[in-house]
Amino acid sequence: MHPYKQFSALLKKEILLELRQKHALYGMMLYIASTIFVLYLTLGDAEAETWNALFWITQLFICINAVAKSFLQEAKGRMLYHFSITTPSAFILSKIVYNVLLMGIMNVINLILYTAFLGDPTTSFFAFVGISLLGSIGLSLVFTMLAAIASKAMQQASLMAILGFPIIIPQLMLLVRLSKTAFSEIFRDGAPLQVIFLLLALDLSVILLAVILYPFLWKD
Amino acid sequence: MRIAWWKIASIILLCYAVVGGFLLPVPALSQLGETIRNLYFHVCMWFAMMILFTISIIHSIKYLNKSDLRHDIKAKSYAAVGTYMGLLGYSTGAIWASFTWADPNNPAYASFGSIMREPKLIGAAMALLIYGAYFILRNSIKDMDQRARVSAVYNVFAYTMLFPSIWIIPRLLPSLHPGQEGNPALNFNDIDARMRMVFYPAVLGWTLLGAWITTLKIRIELIQEKKILSNEK
Numbered sequence: 111m112h113p114y115k116q117f118s119a120l121l122k123k124e125i126l127l128e129l130r131q132k133h134a135l136y137g138m139m140l141y142i143a144s145t146i147f148v149l150y151l152t153l154g155d156a157e158a159e160t161w162n163a164l165f166w167i168t169q170l171f172i173c174i175n176a177v178a179k180s181f182l183q184e185a186k187g188r189m190l191y192h193f194s195i196t197t198p199s200a201f202i203l204s205k206i207v208y209n210v211l212l213m214g215i216m217n218v219i220n221l222i223l224y225t226a227f228l229g230d231p232t233t234s235f236f237a238f239v240g241i242s243l244l245g246s247i248g249l250s251l252v253f254t255m256l257a258a259i260a261s262k263a264m265q266q267a268s269l270m271a272i273l274g275f276p277i278i279i280p281q282l283m284l285l286v287r288l289s290k291t292a293f294s295e296i297f298r299d300g301a302p303l304q305v306i307f308l309l310l311a312l313d314l315s316v317i318l319l320a321v322i323l324y325p326f327l328w329k330d
Numbered sequence: 331m332r333i334a335w336w337k338i339a340s341i342i343l344l345c346y347a348v349v350g351g352f353l354l355p356v357p358a359l360s361q362l363g364e365t366i367r368n369l370y371f372h373v374c375m376w377f378a379m380m381i382l383f384t385i386s387i388i389h390s391i392k393y394l395n396k397s398d399l400r401h402d403i404k405a406k407s408y409a410a411v412g413t414y415m416g417l418l419g420y421s422t423g424a425i426w427a428s429f430t431w432a433d434p435n436n437p438a439y440a441s442f443g444s445i446m447r448e449p450k451l452i453g454a455a456m457a458l459l460i461y462g463a464y465f466i467l468r469n470s471i472k473d474m475d476q477r478a479r480v481s482a483v484y485n486v487f488a489y490t491m492l493f494p495s496i497w498i499i500p501r502l503l504p505s506l507h508p509g510q511e512g513n514p515a516l517n518f519n520d521i522d523a524r525m526r527m528v529f530y531p532a533v534l535g536w537t538l539l540g541a542w543i544t545t546l547k548i549r550i551e552l553i554q555e556k557k558i559l560s561n562e563k
Contacts, residue, residue, distance in 0.1 A: 255487060262480045263470040272466055276459035277488055279452070280495035308498065312491075319490060323483045326394050 116196045120204035124180075128212070134183075138176055142220050145171070150227040158231040158293045165224060166286055169242070169249060170278065172216050177209050177253040178270055181261035193328065202324040206254050206317065213250035217242055231293065238292035245285040248309055251316045252278055258320075258327055284309055336538055343535030347374075350528045357524070368426045370528055374536040375419030376454070381537050382412035382544065383457070387489045390482035399559060400552065402478035405485060406468065407547040411540050413461045416454065423451075453496040460488045474558065 128135055145168055156164065184192075192201055221242060225235075232238045253274055260270045288305045291297055351370035386408035393401035467484055471477040552559065 252491075259467070259480055259484050259487070262476060263467055265470060269467065269470060272463045273484065273488075276456045276463065277491045279456055280498050283499065312494065315490070315494070319487055323487060326479055326483050 113197055113200050116200040117204050120192075120196060120201060121207055124204060124208040125211075127183075128208075134179060138172070138216060139219060141175060142168070142172055142216065143223060146220070146223045146227050153228065156228050156231070161224075161228060161231050162286060162289055162293065164228075165220075165242070166245070166282055166289075168220060168224075169217065169246060170282065172220060173213055173246065173249040173253050174267075174270055174274065176212055176216055177250055177257050178260075178267055180205055180209055180254065181257045182266060184261070198325040198328040199321045201328070202254075202258065202320050203317075205258075206251060206320060209250040209254045210247050213246040214243060217246040233294040234292050238289060241285065241289045241292060244306065244309060245281075245289075248281050248285070248313050248316075249278065251313055251320075252281070255316060255320045255323075258324060262327065281309065281312060337542055340535055340538035340542055343531045344539060347528055347532035347535050351532065354528060355524055363429075365426055365429050366525075368422060369525065370532040371536075372419060372422035372426055373529070374533045375415050375422060377533045378537040378540045379412045379415040379419060379457070382408045382415060382540050383461070383489065385541075386412060387485055390485040393478055393482045394486070397475070397479075399474065399478060399555070402482065403551045403555065404544075404548055405482065407544045407551065409461050409464060409485070411544045411547065413458060413465075415536075415540055416458050416461075420454065420458075449499045452499055453492075456495060457492060460492060464488070 149164060149168070153160070153164070221239060253270065256270050256274045256277070257266075260266045260273060263269055284305055288302060288309070291302045347370055351367050356364070356366050386405045389401045389405035389408065392398075393405060464481060464484060468477055468481045471480055
């Protein structure tokens with residue numbers, strides 16, 4: 111089959127699976143809701159800086175939880191089946207696109223609940239929405255690759271955090287920095303644009319690395 | 331001992347670096363004083379660490395190409411000695427910082443937390459955390475070939491993600507650490523000509539010493555794994 115067709119078939123499979131096993135999706139939503147509720151009870155009124163930092167930390171944990179299951183749910187037998195009928199790049203790209211979509215949805219839910227419970231200290235909310243979507247793309251890309259790596263080892267969930275945190279630090283720092291534009295902090299002309307380009311370049315390099323490296327993980 | 335010219339060179343260079351480092355004249359700077367001599371040890375540790383990590387990733391790529399377990403052993407050993415060099419870099423840096431940065435009159439550098447926010451320290455912490463994770467990952471996979479393959483993939487992935495970050499973070503944060511715009515001590519305006527006479531040999535000497543330790547480790551492991559390796563061929 112043509113690689114592009116393989117890719118779209120795999121992506122369709124992922125989405126169908128998710129829709130048929132809704133409990134995982136609802137579980138994720140409940141995870142977000144209860145995290146934010148706990149924050150709301152323990153924090154009370156949050157200042158802009160705290161709000162921003164906590165938002166990105168919750169994004170990080172949501173991402174780990176949402177993306178981790180994408181490889182955990184693949185049983186050994188099914189991986190073997192995929193191995194025999196698809197190419198590794200089509201497979202990893204379908205996982206990446208699916209995780210980006212999933213994380214995008216979770217991101218929107220997270221934002222809605224955040225503003226509902228913890229208020230909205232941003233001065234330009236739509237800029238923040240855009241930045242958070244950009245951030246969720248980057249997070250889900252990196253963690254898809256790490257989930258693929260961790261799925262080969264024991265204690266996958268905690269291993270993913272250990273493997274991922276040092277790698278994600280620079281992206282998180284860039285994102286926290288960038289989101290301050292939405293809190294009416296004044297930036298040098300063109301500085302936010304520079305950061306956006308940097309983040310996009312990082313995303314691109316993660317995709318490239320995933321396509322190059324995944325074939326080695328794939329054979330058992 | 332297998333005698334090779336570079337091992338002798340390492341001994342000579344290090345003797346020169348230690349003796350010269352303590353005795354040769356250095357520029358008198360009011361804030362640094364004689365602590366400036368730590369440059370020959372502290373900065374060299376980081377150089378050695380980065381060079382050893384680079385050799386490690388080259389062996390990881392070679393492993394992915396050829397699936398020869400020898401390369402996996404080499405990649406692991408270079409990463410281990412590199413991590414050790416990084417820890418030494420931290421301790422020499424901590425001694426240096428306690429003389430120059432820790433100033434009771436300056437609240438910005440009064441606590442451990444404020445010092446750890448130095449971009450160079452964040453980069454170094456990331457590198458050490460990544461290689462810590464690398465060893466955890468290795469230990470959590472039982473199958474030898476799979477362990478070699480998965481950890482090689484992580485090594486390549488993490489290393490390539492680390493480099494842009496080391497380049498990005500310093501531009502985001504203010505810093506007291508010298509060498510704001512790139513590599514400290516490499517820039518020609520950064521470092522006095524007299525110091526360069528000792529600094530470059532010292533870098534080379536420490537790196538060669540690191541490589542020497544690693545070759546010993548590799549040889550021990552090759553003997554330990556002899557059975558598996560000879561079965562492979």
